[in-house]
Amino acid sequence: MRILISNSSPDPIYQQIVRQIKGQIIAGDLPEGSPLPSIRKLAHELQISVITTKRAYEELDKEGLIDTVGGKGTFVASQNQEFLREKRMKLVEGKLSEALEDARLLGMSRREVGEMVDLLWEEEG
Amino acid sequence: MDTPAIRITNLRKRYPGFELQDVSFTLPRGYVMGLVGPNGAGKTTIVKLIMNLIRPDGGEIHVFGLDHRAHEAEVKSRIGWVYDVPPFYGDVSLRDTKRAIALFYPKWNESLFNQLAAQFQLPLRKKVKSLSNGMRTKLALALALSHDADLLVLDEPTTGLDPVFRRELLHGLSDLLQDERKSILFSTHITTDLERIADFVTFIRDGRVTLSTSREELMEKWGVVRGGEELVEAMDPGIRRGIRHHPHGVDVLTSDVIAARKAFGKKAVVDPASFEDIVVLMEGRGRHA
Numbered sequence: 001m002r003i004l005i006s007n008s009s010p011d012p013i014y015q016q017i018v019r020q021i022k023g024q025i026i027a028g029d030l031p032e033g034s035p036l037p038s039i040r041k042l043a044h045e046l047q048i049s050v051i052t053t054k055r056a057y058e059e060l061d062k063e064g065l066i067d068t069v070g071g072k073g074t075f076v077a078s079q080n081q082e083f084l085r086e087k088r089m090k091l092v093e094g095k096l097s098e099a100l101e102d103a104r105l106l107g108m109s110r111r112e113v114g115e116m117v118d119l120l121w122e123e124e125g
Numbered sequence: 126m127d128t129p130a131i132r133i134t135n136l137r138k139r140y141p142g143f144e145l146q147d148v149s150f151t152l153p154r155g156y157v158m159g160l161v162g163p164n165g166a167g168k169t170t171i172v173k174l175i176m177n178l179i180r181p182d183g184g185e186i187h188v189f190g191l192d193h194r195a196h197e198a199e200v201k202s203r204i205g206w207v208y209d210v211p212p213f214y215g216d217v218s219l220r221d222t223k224r225a226i227a228l229f230y231p232k233w234n235e236s237l238f239n240q241l242a243a244q245f246q247l248p249l250r251k252k253v254k255s256l257s258n259g260m261r262t263k264l265a266l267a268l269a270l271s272h273d274a275d276l277l278v279l280d281e282p283t284t285g286l287d288p289v290f291r292r293e294l295l296h297g298l299s300d301l302l303q304d305e306r307k308s309i310l311f312s313t314h315i316t317t318d319l320e321r322i323a324d325f326v327t328f329i330r331d332g333r334v335t336l337s338t339s340r341e342e343l344m345e346k347w348g349v350v351r352g353g354e355e356l357v358e359a360m361d362p363g364i365r366r367g368i369r370h371h372p373h374g375v376d377v378l379t380s381d382v383i384a385a386r387k388a389f390g391k392k393a394v395v396d397p398a399s400f401e402d403i404v405v406l407m408e409g410r411g412r413h414a
Binding site for chain 2: 012
């Protein structure tokens with residue numbers, strides 16, 4: 001797990017943690033069942049207050065992204081597959097629109113882009 | 126709920142020219158609280174009252190749920206302290222100082238002390254008076270950390286320490302909190318020391334508590350609005366908690382940053398409030414009451 005805290009970000013620290021852990025769950029970097037550090041351990045590792053990490057975990061728990069099992073620890077929850085697929089499709093959509101923007105700047109036609117997509121699909125498949 | 130580590134209610138102490146007035150705050154077990162304020166605000170008086178070194182004129186102090194005077198011996202054996210001015214005899218060696226102090230603690234851990242002494246590079250054979258202020262603080266810290274205390278009461282522990290050691294100290298303190306029964310009260314006027322690791326913060330000014338809250342709530346609700354003079358009039362006085370005028374505008378401390386952002390976000394700069402902003406900008410409420 002990778003978490004970077006910025007002191008100069010306008011976002012509160014707990015939100016920075018929530019966003020980064022969520023991102024890693026959606027991206028699949030933190031697969032279902034992966035253990036997360038305890039609230040106190042994470043606070044120590046990031047040198048932040050215990051209440052801050054507690055709040056971040058509560059938020060992730062509320063969204064159903066993590067589960068805390070009494071006495072055992074905190075784990076990435078088994079995900080609603082539909083939800084995950086939707087989130088990941090959003091990511092693909094974002095990357096595609098970026099690519100399309102570049103294509104337009106280059107003056108590529110829709111057909112040219114289509115041909116490129118077909119070509120790539122064949123190659124990677 | 127767990128018994129709080131410290132619960133202080135309506136604490137009062139009067140000196141000629143200074144009065145601690147109705148100080149109340151609670152430190153839940155398992156957390157760090159910063160006691161923050163300028164020099165002379167009353168931080169050391171509060172610490173001395175908790176440690177029963179001076180008598181209060183009124184109010185109550187409970188430590189681990191016990192009256193701190195009726196159960197003084199038990200309470201004190203479970204507290205590790207660092208005082209603003211360490212109470213060590215100059216002509217005694219560090220080793221003998223340690224021997225004298227260790228006697229008071231049933232849970233004294235000699236090997237932990239030796240480990241800390243080596244880590245802090247304490248010259249155990251030398252006399253206390255040969256130590257620099259920073260070294261004296263390190264000695265007090267090593268003693269405070271060597272008897273498995275449930276509560277650390279640290280009065281300005283970072284004064285005289287360089288940034289590298291201060292960072293190490295904070296790291297050590299947060300390591301201690303891996304055990305959720307341990308709590309820390311940490312007084313300081315250097316607000317940046319605490320900004321990240323404090324769970325709770327109590328601001329003291331002129332002998333009064335101006336604000337006692339969790340760090341999260343502070344960061345969420347408080348802010349500083351920077352803009353033109355017209356801000357002062359325009360802001361609801363109910364959420365305006367301090368003003369600083371400067372040649373190019375005003376900084377206004379607010380206790381409702383969301384409302385302030387809605388009202389002034391387009392015309393003014395709205396920042397989160399740092400601990401220092403609260404110390405500097407907060408009006409000493411009730412000073413004339």
